[in-house]
Amino acid sequence: MLRKDINELLTRTGPGTAMGELFRQYWMPACLAEELPEDGCPPIRLKLLSERLVAFRDSYGNYGLIDEFCAHRGASLWFGRNEEGGLRCPYHGWKYDTTGQCVEVPSEADNSSFAENVKLTSYPLVKIGDVLWTYMGDPASQPPLPEFEFALTPAEHHYTSKRWQQSNWLQAFEGGIDSSHVTFLHSGGLKSDPLFKGAKGNQYNLNDTKPFFEVADSEGGLFVGARRNAEEGSYYWRITPWVMPSFTMVPPRGDHPIHGHFWIPIDDENCWAYSFDYHPMRPLTEAERQAMIDGHGVHSKNIPGTYRPEANMDNDYLMNREKQRTGEWYSGVEGIAIQDSSLQESMGPIVDRTKERLVPADSGIIKARQKLYRAATALRDKGATPPGVDPAHHHVRSAAVVLPQKEAFLDAARDDVRVRPGFPISSV
Amino acid sequence: MAVETQTLSSCARAATAEEARYRIDRPIAPSRAGRVVALDPGAADVLRRTAQHGWANARFYVCEAGAGEGEDVVLRDVDGGPATLADELASASVVVMVATDDTGAACAHGLGKACWERGIQTAGLVLGDGTHAGTTASAAVAALRPHARVLLPSADEADVVDLLSALRV
Numbered sequence: 001m002l003r004k005d006i007n008e009l010l011t012r013t014g015p016g017t018a019m020g021e022l023f024r025q026y027w028m029p030a031c032l033a034e035e036l037p038e039d040g041c042p043p044i045r046l047k048l049l050s051e052r053l054v055a056f057r058d059s060y061g062n063y064g065l066i067d068e069f070c071a072h073r074g075a076s077l078w079f080g081r082n083e084e085g086g087l088r089c090p091y092h093g094w095k096y097d098t099t100g101q102c103v104e105v106p107s108e109a110d111n112s113s114f115a116e117n118v119k120l121t122s123y124p125l126v127k128i129g130d131v132l133w134t135y136m137g138d139p140a141s142q143p144p145l146p147e148f149e150f151a152l153t154p155a156e157h158h159y160t161s162k163r164w165q166q167s168n169w170l171q172a173f174e175g176g177i178d179s180s181h182v183t184f185l186h187s188g189g190l191k192s193d194p195l196f197k198g199a200k201g202n203q204y205n206l207n208d209t210k211p212f213f214e215v216a217d218s219e220g221g222l223f224v225g226a227r228r229n230a231e232e233g234s235y236y237w238r239i240t241p242w243v244m245p246s247f248t249m250v251p252p253r254g255d256h257p258i259h260g261h262f263w264i265p266i267d268d269e270n271c272w273a274y275s276f277d278y279h280p281m282r283p284l285t286e287a288e289r290q291a292m293i294d295g296h297g298v299h300s301k302n303i304p305g306t307y308r309p310e311a312n313m314d315n316d317y318l319m320n321r322e323k324q325r326t327g328e329w330y331s332g333v334e335g336i337a338i339q340d341s342s343l344q345e346s347m348g349p350i351v352d353r354t355k356e357r358l359v360p361a362d363s364g365i366i367k368a369r370q371k372l373y374r375a376a377t378a379l380r381d382k383g384a385t386p387p388g389v390d391p392a393h394h395h396v397r398s399a400a401v402v403l404p405q406k407e408a409f410l411d412a413a414r415d416d417v418r419v420r421p422g423f424p425i426s427s428v
Numbered sequence: 429m430a431v432e433t434q435t436l437s438s439c440a441r442a443a444t445a446e447e448a449r450y451r452i453d454r455p456i457a458p459s460r461a462g463r464v465v466a467l468d469p470g471a472a473d474v475l476r477r478t479a480q481h482g483w484a485n486a487r488f489y490v491c492e493a494g495a496g497e498g499e500d501v502v503l504r505d506v507d508g509g510p511a512t513l514a515d516e517l518a519s520a521s522v523v524v525m526v527a528t529d530d531t532g533a534a535c536a537h538g539l540g541k542a543c544w545e546r547g548i549q550t551a552g553l554v555l556g557d558g559t560h561a562g563t564t565a566s567a568a569v570a571a572l573r574p575h576a577r578v579l580l581p582s583a584d585e586a587d588v589v590d591l592l593s594a595l596r597v
């Protein structure tokens with residue numbers, strides 16, 4: 001269980017909240033680059049950390065993320081005309097550049113300086129990889145750009161998708177470090193999913209359903225190690241890194257691409273689940289990319305033209321009791337992503353953690369909550385910069401390794417869990 | 429393929445804030461008779477302080493290797509009173525072992541084995557930096573690893589309190 005006041009603190013991310021301020025210390029995904037595909041394309045509406053925004057790409061290729069509502073009388077700039085060098089509100093013609101600066105108020109005299117004093121709130125928007133990243137905090141403490149490996153590999157090496165999840169960010173994120181659910185909820189996928197199957201490590205997973213866990217601090221967050229018996233005298237370790245506030249990576253399987261997530265609050269009852277796959281050593285194959293587009297692996301099949309999964313709460317996630325009975329889909333829901341979202345959404349928009357009955361296998365989650373709570377209160381009370389802001393903390397990888405039983409996982413695998421350019425992922 | 433259901437509460441759309449207030453709200457019994465065991469004098473200091481918090485059923489002990497052979501371990505109440513391992517484990521559902529160095533290795537082994545035989549879940553917390561070879565805490569981690577289902581190798585005093593609170597002991 002978690003105290004009510006701590007649950008409140010960790011789940012509220014609007015302006016002025018402690019957790020909201022914590023998120024505002026980091027660069028985080030605002031949207032996918034594909035949502036603004038070309039210069040002068042239509043703007044998009046976005047809500048992030050309970051702030052309504054509009055993102056656009058001007059005629060010169062600059063990205064902007066600004067207050068959704070026109071400074072004049074509050075019309076939504078989603079209706080805006082993306083004109084030469086700015087977005088024009090179609091109501092009375094006020095025009096804004098990508099920094100939110102008003103550059104034209106047609107009702108004023110041509111030589112008026114009125115527009116100079118009108119500026120909408122705006123945040124930087126920067127393309128790295130498939131993602132447009134933003135930083136919503138105090139410009140004075142804006143950190144250097146993020147350096148997550150998936151986004152820095154060549155375009156042919158990675159694929160990123162996103163899906164709308166109708167729950168608070170924390171219960172979505174907690175699934176990302178909850179190694180003990182994989183053996184149950186996702187057991188079907190280990191045998192059939194084109195992006196998982198065939199790895200030697202899968203056998204260790206399936207042969208030993210009661211893993212041991214180790215949860216160790218890292219500079220940017222945690223490493224959660226799950227160990228199972230391998231051959232005589234050795235353990236099979238699956239190591240999941242978490243970089244604060246909400247970046248997680250799934251331990252790899254064989255030579256399949258490696259994947260992970262970002263969990264970004266939209267508001268307190270909705271979040272974006274970003275899912276990426278990449279291979280540091282080679283381009284993704286056609287078949288791999290197609291499987292990702294088709295919603296296999298950690299990705300989802302979304303309703304065309306939207307980021308809402310086809311299987312969602314309005315259709316009971318297309319529950320299939322027959323597949324549940326045979327175990328092909330352990331929960332009766334298809335695909336890793338929706339298996340997770342269906343159960344996490346079923347908890348309610350903000351799960352009441354005072355009612356939980358946790359077990360020692362939940363220690364990763366217990367420790368992560370504690371670290372978030374400490375970081376949020378240290379920021380609020382002392383202005384302390386939280387872990388994960390420094391781009392050096394982003395240089396982590398997940399790993400799946402077989403180690404001698406007497407080795408400490410983090411000591412023996414320290415090189416395996418950090419980014420080493422030119423070296424493959426450590427995976428079995 | 430929308431599923432047609434008569435009422436909101438009979439389909440997945442019931443996952444709203446309004447519907448959440450219909451979740452049955454009965455007091456939750458403390459689920460775990462927790463036994464918390466210090467494996468060395470440093471850990472015993474921490475547990476003496478931890479024991480001051482109001483716990484439902486948790487009890488706190490110091491473990492000492494017995495004079496006899498093998499798995500022989502002796503428990504004492506954290507304030508010095510006598511305790512018998514077999515009795516204390518009889519009612520336990522989880523045993524949390526706390527260490528700061530490897531002097532309690534024999535205790536960890538004996539306790540771990542006793543818990544294993546009885547099907548009792550074990551967790552280990554090592555206070556200090558147990559993730560770098562050569563530290564005293566890493567020696568404690570090595571001693572605890574085979575015997576704890578869950579191990580926190582870089583814990584601090586607050587982790588002890590947080591873990592026990594989360595487990596409702």
Ligand code: FES
Nearest residue numbers: 180181184343347
């Ligand atoms: S078994 Fe974990 S939520 Fe039900």
Ligand SMILES: [Fe+2]
Nearest residue numbers: 175181186340
């Ligand atoms: Fe999952």
